[in-house]
Amino acid sequence: MGKLTALEEVRAKNTDIDKYLYLKHLQRESEPAFYRLLLQQTEEILPIVYTPTVGEACQRYHRLPLTPVGLHLRATDPCFLTKLQAWPHQDVRVVVVTDGERVLGLGDLGAGGMGIAEGKILLYTAAAGVDPQACLPVMLDVGTNNETLLADPLYKGLRQRRLVGADYWEVVERFMTSLKQWQPHTLVQYEDFANHHAFQLLEKYRGSHCCFNDDIQGTACITLAGLMSALRVTGGQLSEQRIMFHGAGEAGTGIAELIAIALHRMHGLSIEEGRKHCIFLDSKGLVCASRGDLQPHKQPFAHDIPYQKTLLDAVLEFKPTALIGVSTMRGAFSEGVLKAMSACNRRPIVFPLSNPTTKAECTFKEAMRASRGCALFASGSPFPSIRGPKGVELHAAQANNAYIFPAIGFAAILTRASHISDDAFLVAAKCLSEMTQKAEAYRGLLFPRFQSIQAVSLKLTCEVARLMVGPDGGGQLPEELAGQTNPDWEAFVANRMYKPLPNAKL
Numbered sequence: 001m002g003k004l005t006a007l008e009e010v011r012a013k014n015t016d017i018d019k020y021l022y023l024k025h026l027q028r029e030s031e032p033a034f035y036r037l038l039l040q041q042t043e044e045i046l047p048i049v050y051t052p053t054v055g056e057a058c059q060r061y062h063r064l065p066l067t068p069v070g071l072h073l074r075a076t077d078p079c080f081l082t083k084l085q086a087w088p089h090q091d092v093r094v095v096v097v098t099d100g101e102r103v104l105g106l107g108d109l110g111a112g113g114m115g116i117a118e119g120k121i122l123l124y125t126a127a128a129g130v131d132p133q134a135c136l137p138v139m140l141d142v143g144t145n146n147e148t149l150l151a152d153p154l155y156k157g158l159r160q161r162r163l164v165g166a167d168y169w170e171v172v173e174r175f176m177t178s179l180k181q182w183q184p185h186t187l188v189q190y191e192d193f194a195n196h197h198a199f200q201l202l203e204k205y206r207g208s209h210c211c212f213n214d215d216i217q218g219t220a221c222i223t224l225a226g227l228m229s230a231l232r233v234t235g236g237q238l239s240e241q242r243i244m245f246h247g248a249g250e251a252g253t254g255i256a257e258l259i260a261i262a263l264h265r266m267h268g269l270s271i272e273e274g275r276k277h278c279i280f281l282d283s284k285g286l287v288c289a290s291r292g293d294l295q296p297h298k299q300p301f302a303h304d305i306p307y308q309k310t311l312l313d314a315v316l317e318f319k320p321t322a323l324i325g326v327s328t329m330r331g332a333f334s335e336g337v338l339k340a341m342s343a344c345n346r347r348p349i350v351f352p353l354s355n356p357t358t359k360a361e362c363t364f365k366e367a368m369r370a371s372r373g374c375a376l377f378a379s380g381s382p383f384p385s386i387r388g389p390k391g392v393e394l395h396a397a398q399a400n401n402a403y404i405f406p407a408i409g410f411a412a413i414l415t416r417a418s419h420i421s422d423d424a425f426l427v428a429a430k431c432l433s434e435m436t437q438k439a440e441a442y443r444g445l446l447f448p449r450f451q452s453i454q455a456v457s458l459k460l461t462c463e464v465a466r467l468m469v470g471p472d473g474g475g476q477l478p479e480e481l482a483g484q485t486n487p488d489w490e491a492f493v494a495n496r497m498y499k500p501l502p503n504a505k506l
């Protein structure tokens, strides 16, 4: 028997984590072969190197035979700039950075967060075609409060409790400044920071650096796109929706804020009025004006409405048209909740977005069963298709950020954008939803097919780049397009997309 191809090797492994280990090995040993596999078999390979398997890899990071692909910066390092300058590639255009405090829905995984930075950055290449050498995953290690990790002799990170307050912000500032000094035009994607830092981090740097937070803004964008597609099926307007969120962290309030912006831009509502369409529950029940215990990011959503203790009570009281799960509470969308949604909506919108699969608020099967196949469903992690009532195959839509952030990032890179505006996310959401075929949306496929991710990203990149070179977009028209009356963005972007060596063996 001849030597197995890389794809056959992957398929021959028995467990997802073995497939992951093999692929990480391939990435280090034969980069072109790895990227060719990723680009040609994106649908099959991505769930292994990214959500959901990457979650397990992060959890087991310290006990797996893994050599990091990314850069591990420790708070104790005397000079970040020296470490950046020693990186083998000096034309880095995008950095995905995490401090590992809230990895997916799995909590504080300390230096295991390296896995998520490495996983996310792959999407820039797989989806948008950014050259892998221009991509740098960074684990910014400020310690961990995970006792199991602190006690683990094999723990690969700084064995100290997490820095807090001024000490924490000093490390972040040192990182951001060193990065800018090293590569002035690099885009920074913040990934899986805890709520108590994520909002502040974004506010602090979004004016002075080209950066965004994937969990706040990327998730918001893909969810808004899914909602827009769902509304094409129900025939409703965004301005008629009551959207209930289970969970009031960065994903939830990020989505609600983008919905408010969409309502403002597209329906003329004030941002304040727009926010009223979004109702939140956190671990203590309904977020409302009578609550005195709310963190700042929840306060804009504390409407003057009667307090409810449970999600079911809140659904019965407010009859939402859409339910969005961002709580990481498996089972939160119980049969009772789902049936109550079906009782007040012919086609309830049900988005259990928490990751990975084990944290989803309900499964696809549960949503379909309770709604008799009527729910318009999208989850954060993939669910397999099921057979519906009359034997028809029902497909679960996946609200995967991967449709969004690589294209927005690529547009920012190509236009050397100084910042990324909220409008970029709004434009991307609209464009993605418009790319979803109506007939497909009726069948529950609220996003374009994943196998067309590269074509989708190309179109999104062009759309966002056009916005970025417009007034207040923060970007510059690339030299190559400067002389053209009607710049051919498609040709320009396509030409810039990375293509692995054709002779790289699969």
Ligand SMILES: O=C([O-])CC(=O)C(=O)O
Pocket: 051, 103, 104, 105, 192, 214, 215, 354, 355, 380, 400, 401
């Ligand atoms: O990784 C994903 O698919 C979405 C995400 O950013 C998260 O859950 O933190």
Ligand SMILES: [Mg+2]
Pocket: 104, 191, 192, 214, 215
């Ligand atoms: Mg994330």
